[in-house]
Amino acid sequence: MRIIMYVLLIGIVLLGISFALLNPDVVNFNYYIGHRAFPLSLLLVMTFVSGCILGLVVGVFLLIKLKLKNYSITIAIKHRRKRNWQFTCYSTTG
16 A cells, blocks of 8 residues: 555656646736746646645644534533433432
8 A cells, every 4th residue: 555655656746747847937926915926837836735735724623623522422422321320220229
């Protein structure tokens, strides 16, 4: 499995290098403060990386939210089991 991941990673890197070599054009990037010239391939990579980072941040936020909900449900189940166990002990003795 690890070998497959390495081969896939090398393939992606080679694909990125070939993409950069095929698109050496410089484009103007206008933003609110000013503008700057970047190679097209670098601009696309920066956009892709920023999208991945934003997706990871949102994913981690959702994961933490679900884990907290799972923890609260687990605590509630433990309390109900404890209460149910006490109820069954009192009902069978009396």
